[in-house]
Amino acid sequence: MSLRAGDPAEIGGYPLEARLGSGGMGTVFLARTGSGRPVAIKLIHPQFAADDEFRIRFRQEVAAARRVSGAFTAAVVDAAPEAEQPWMATTYIQGPTLSRRIATKGPLSGAELRRLAIGLAEALRDIHRVGVVHRDLKPSNVVLSPEGPRVIDFGISRAVDQQTLTVTGRVIGTPPFMSPEQLQAPREVGPRSDVFSLGTLLAYAATGQGPFDAESPYIVAYQVVHGEPSLEDVPVALRTVVESCLAKEPNRRPSADELLVLLRDLPADLGQTDAWGVDAGRTRDVITQHHLATPATPAPATPSTPAPETPTTTPTTTPAGRDTESADTPLSRRPRRRWRPVLVAAVAVTVAAIGGGVAALTAGGFGGNSGGGKGNSLAAPGAALPDGFEPWRKTVPGGRPDIPDELRCVVRGDALFCGGGSVVATRIRASDGSRMWTAKSPGVPANGMHLVGATDDTVLGYRFAAQDAPQDPRSEVVAIDANNGRELWSVPSGAQSTAVTGRTQDAVVVGSDVVTVDASNSRFEARDAHSGQVAWTSPFPAGTQCAPVPVGPQLVAMCAKDAEVDAFAVRHPTLYPVDRASGALGRPITVNGPAVPMGVANGRLVLLQVRLGGTESDRYNGVARVDTASQKVTYSRLAKTYTGTPGMADSTVYVSGQTGLVTAFDPATGRKKWSRQTGVEGASGPVAGADALYFSSATGRVVALSPDDGKPLWTTNPQADGLTGELDMSPRVTLAGRAVIVAAAKNTLFAFDAQKPPKLG
Template sequence: MSLRGGDPAEIGGYPLEARLGSGGMGTVFLARTSSGRPVAIKLIHQQFAADEEFRIRFRQEVAAARRVSGAFTAAVVDAAPEAEQPWMATTYIEGETLAQHIAAAGPLDGAELRRLAIGLAEALRDIHRVGVVHRDLKPSNVVLSPEGPRVIDFGISRAADQQTLTMTGRVIGTPPFMSPEQLQAPRGVGPASDVFSLGTLLVYAATGSGPFDADSPYMTAYQVVHEEPSLGAVPEALRVVVGTCLDKEPEGRPSADELLVLLRDLPADLGGRDAAGPGAGRTRDVLTEQHDAMHSTPVPAAVPAGSGAAAGTFAGRRLRDRWRPVLAAAVAVAAIAGGVAALDPGGPDGDEGADKGAGVAAPSGSLPDGFEPWRRTVAGGREDIPDELRCVARGDALFCGGGGVIATRVNARDGSREWTVKSPGVPVQGMHLVGAAEDAVFGYRIADQDVPQDPPVEVVALAADDGRKLWSAATGAQSKAVSGRSQDAVVSGSAVVMVDGANSRLEARDARSGEIVWATPFPEGRRCVPVQEGRRLLAMCASDAELDTTEVRHPALHPLDRASGKLGEPVAVDGPAVFAGEADGKLVLLQEHMEGPAFTGYDGIALVDMAAGKATYSRLDRTYGGTPGMADGVVYVSGQTGLVSALDPATGRRKWSRQTSVEGASGPVAGGGALYFSSATGRVVALAPEDGRALWSTDPRAEGLTGEVEASPRVTLAGRAVVVAADKNTLFAFDAKNPPKSG
C-alpha cells in the first residue's frame, strides 16, 4: 500500500516506503535502515500522544517487545516512546497474517496445522520465560513467515507479576480470543490466559471459526465465560489438546512448556477437519472426558526431600497443582522459577531505619568520599535474560543481588565492582538478596536446569571482603504461598533463619559457619516461613488444607525465639493478607481483595498485637491496587499508573494521594525528609511525607516494564547518595540534593 497524502516522509531518520496498515492505536509503515534492511515502524496516532496513560502503555509495549525478541517474535530495532509522536521500529516480517491467510485460502490442516501449533507454543514458552504475558494473541497478531509463525504486537502485554494497566473505562482485548478471567477480572490474568487464547486461535486455524463464535461480541463473551467450546470440526488428534487449553479455570490448563510436549507427541499429519465426528456442538466428547480423567489423577504424596518437585510445591502464592503429573519432573525447575518472584532483602515496608539484620545504613547527610554520579550494569549467570537487583549498604560498600547474581560488592563512590558471584540457573524477575550480617552477605542460587542433582534453590553465604563462598544450604521455595513474600530466609542477628530444603522445618544457621544452631519442626498440619519486622522474629504459618487449595485465608503468626527457635502462641489473622511493616509496636498487614481467583488490590488493614494475642481490623475507603510499602508508621500503596496513596494503619483513613509520573513504582524508602519511589525503568520521585507533594522526579534510565506488583523497594540510601536498581541489572547513583534534571 503506497503512502498517502499527509503521511510523513520519514520517522526517526528512517525513510518510509509504504503504509502497511492502520489500526485504532497507530499506523504501521514499511521503512529501511541505512544498510537497506526493511523494518516496520509503528507510529502512534497523534490524539494519543498527549495521553499520559497511553504513553505508559506504549512504554510498556516497547519494553515487553525488547524483552521477548527472539526466533518467534519481531525484534525491536529502534524506538522513541518519549517522542512528541511516539514510535517503535521492529524487524519487518514478510508474510501474511493468519487472519489474512484463513480469509483467502481457508483453514489449515495436516502437517501445516501441526507446525503452526508447535511454533506458537514455542513462542509462548519464550514469551512467558522472560516474565511477559501477551494478552492479545489473535489471528491478526500472528504472521506466517517463511521461517515459521511469528507473534507480534505487545501493545497490551504486561509482566506476569505486574498489575494490569487498562485504558480507563475499557476492557482491552478481542472477545473471541480472550480468556474467561480476562473478561471477568482483567487485573488477574497470567500466562494461563495466553494458553486459553492459543486454544481459541488453533480452533480458528483448523476450522475458520472460533470455539465461542456468536452473533454479537456480547454473546461471544458470555459463551467464553459460561459455555463449552465447539470443537467438533477440530481434527481428533488435536481436539484433546485444544480442550485442555480451553479449561475455564486457569489452573486446569497446561503451561506453555507442557503444551509443547503434548503437541510434539501428536502425529506428523493431524488429518483434516471432521465436522461430523465425535464432539460436534457444545458437548464434551470422549477425548475431553479423557482430559478430565488425567486432570484428576492424584500427584504422588511422597516426594524425596530436596527434589525439584518438593521445592516447587508451594512456589507461588496461588500456585495450583500441575496440570499433568507425568510432566511434573520436567517442569519442576520452571515451577520454582515462576514462583519465587519479589524476594525482599529488607521486607516490603521500605523502612531502612529498622534493624532487619541487613546492615542498611541510616542516611547520614553526607556523600561517600570522592562521590560522582555513576551508572553500571552487573552481568549475571545468564546474560540473555537480565533481571533487577536489590542492594543493601554498609558504609561505602553496596551488596546487591538478584536473578543471575547471587551477590556482588559495589563501591558506592563510583560504582566499581569488587567481586561478583553468579547463579547458573534461569534468572527470575524479582528474586533478590537475602541480606548481610557482620562480615558476610547472603543470596539465592538457582540451579541450572541441566544439573538435576543440584538443589533447586540454595541460600549461599559469601565473605563480604572477597566474595568467597562460606557455606550453602538448600531451602524450600514456599514462602510466597504462605506470606505473600518470596523470602525463604531472613538475617537475624548473627544467624540466618530459613526454611529447610525438605519444607519441613525452620532452622537457624550460624551466619559465618553455616552450622545449624536450632531446628524447629512445623506445627502439625501446617507450613511456616520466617518473617522479620524490625527487631521481631516471627513464623507465619498456614494449614496444609489451605495451601492445597492455594487460598490462605486464615494464617497464624507465632513469636519465634531467636536463641532457641521455640514457637510462641499463635495469633490468627483474617486473610488473605500480606505484611506491610510495623507501627506503634503492632504488626501491620494489608488484606487482599479477591474477585474469584483474581487479586484486585487491598481493601483492609489488620493490626496484630502479639503481646495481647489479638488482631484488630479496619476497612479502607476503597480497594487500592498497586505495590504496598511502609515508612515511619504510614502505609503507602503505589499504583501502576503512578498514583501514590498514604494510609493510616490505625484507622485505614487515607492521609493523602498524589499522582506522579513514576508508573509501577515500588517503595517507599525514607531518608533526608523525603520518601523515594522508583520503577523498573529507573524513574525516581521524591515526595514530602507530610502531604505527598513532589520534591523532584527523574526521567527513565533503563528500558524496562513498569514492574511487578508487590516488588520490594528499588532505592537504597548510602548516606546522601541515592542508589537505584532498574531493569536489565542496571544500577545508578546520584546526589539526593542534586538529582538528574527531568526533561
C-alpha cells in the same frame, strides 16, 4: 446490527453505519472512509476513558496493531488514543469469528482445518517477526475472512522492545488458551507462548472443545500447567503437531517458522483419527526432523523472554579467595528453577503470589535493604556522601546473560552488596561503582527473589540450579564472605513464603543469624550467618506451612493450613511468636486474611488486608495491627479498595499505583494522609531519606516526595529499558548516606547525590 439511541453519528469524521458488537471495554462500529472504504472503529467505553492505566494499555494496543498491520491482521487506518473517548479504526474484515463459526456450524475438518492452521501459523510468523507477542490468541480473536484467517485484538499484546503493564504478579488472558508460563511467570512470556495458544486453538477448531476444558477456570489453569491435553478427537496427522505446540516448556515447542513447515507438510485432507494411519507416521517423522531432534538448540529467545530450559554452560570454579572484576566468582553448586503457585480467575487472571521484598525488615517496613547489624537505608539529616563519591552507572553481569533481571542492595559503610536474578551476590564500592567480586547463579531465578540480606561480615543470597543439573537443590540460600567473595556454606531452601505471606521472603536475616525454611517446607532452621552452624530447628505446626516474618529484632512465623496453601487461597493465616534463642513457637494469633506483612509501627506488626474475591484492580481494603506480646489484633477499614505496590516507612503505609499515584495511610486508623500523582509508573518503595521518600520504577526513574504532604521534590529520567506498571516489587532505592543508589532492569545500578539529582531533559 443497527445503531442505537445514544450512539454517535460519527467518530473522528467517519460516519457510522451499524454496530458490530460490544464488549466489556468498548463498542465496535462499522463506518466508512471518505472514499467509501469500510472500517471497524473500536470506541472505548466512557468509564474507562478516565482511567490512566487503561489509556496506557490502549496506547500500547494501538502501537502494537500498527506494528503488525499486514496480510494476516487488521491494518490500522486511524486512531486517537488521547481523545476524550479514545478510539481506533482498522480495516473491516468480513467474516465470522472462529468462535461463532464453531458455535453455529460445528468443528472444522479436512482441507478447511488445514487452511486455518497454516493461515494462523503465517499470522504468528509475521507478528513475531516484528517483535510482538499477541498473548491472547483465542477463537474470538480470529476472523475467518474469504482471504483466510485474520488475527485481531492486540489489547494485551507486548512488543519486545516496549514497556508493558502486564508484569510479574499480574496476568491477563483467557485461561483455556493461555500457556503455562503465562499463568506462572508472566515476565517469561515470549513468542512460543503464542505457539502454545495456537495449539489449544487448533484443538478447539477440530473438536469444538479446548484440550484443557474443565468445569472451573481454576481447574482449567491447573490443567494447563500440570495436566496432559485431551487430543483423542483431533485428526491424528494434526494431533502430533498440536502435541508439539502444547509442550509445557517453551523451548520444546516449534517456533512459528518451524510450525509453518510442519503444517505445510500435512496431507491436504488431514486424514482420519486412526492412531495407526500412514499420515500420522509421516507427520511424526517430520516433527522429529524439524524440531524434536534438536531440543538442545532451540531458536534464540527474544531478550525479554528467557527460555527456562535452555541448557547453560557449566561455570568454571575459581580458587577460593578474592575475585576481581575480571574473574567473577562462579559458585559450583547450582539449583533448579522454582515455579510459583498461581491463582486464576476467568478472563482477567490474577496471580496470587506477590513478588515482594526479600530483604529483612528495615526502618519499619519490609523489602528494605538491610538484614542485620547497622542498616543504612535511612539517611540521617546532614548525612555525608561516601568518601570520593562521584555519580556512576554500572551493569553487573550474572550467570545467565539472557535474563535481564533486577538487583536489590544493602549498604555497609562504603560497601554495597547486591543480589538478584542470576547474581547470588556482588560487592561494589558505593563511592564509584567498581566491583570487588561477584558470585553468579547459573539457573533461572524465581520472580522477585533478590538478596536475602547481610550482616557485618556475611552476605546471603539465593542460588538457582541450572537445568542441566537436576541433582542439585532447586534453590539454595548461600552465605558469602563479605570481604573476599568466598562461599562459606549453602543450604537448600523451601519455597512457600509467597503462598503464605504474599511476599517472596523465604529466608530472613535477624541479628547475626539467618532463618530459612528447609527444602521439604516442614520446619525453620536458624544458623549463624557466617559459620553456618545450626542454632536451632523448629517444626511447623501439624498440617501447616509457614514463612518467617521479622518484627523489628524479633521473629514471628506466619502459617497457613496445607489445604489453603495447596488451593492458593490463604484466608486464615496464623501468627506464632518465635523464641530467638530456641526457636520455640508461642501461642497462636489468628488473623483475618488474606493479609500481607508490611512492617512495624509503634511496636506492632502491620499487615495489609487483601479483599477476598478481589482482582488486581481492587485489592487492599484494610489494615491489621498485631501486638505479639498481648496477642491482640485490631483492624481498620480503608475508605476504598486500593491497587498498586504497597510499602512502609516511618510508621506510614504507602500504596504506589501503576500509573504513578502514591497514597499514604495511617496504619493505626486506616485514614488517608495524602495522595499525590507522580510521573513514575509502576514505582516501588518507599525508602525514607533525609526529608524525602524515594520511589523508583524498573526503568530507573526516581521520584522524591515530601513525607509531610507527598509534594514532589524532583524526578529523574529513566536509565534503563524496563517494565512499567509493575505490581508488588520490593524497593529499588538504597541510601549510602546522601548517595542515592538505584537498581533498574537488566542488572543496572546507578548512583547520584540526593542534593544534586540528574536533571530532566
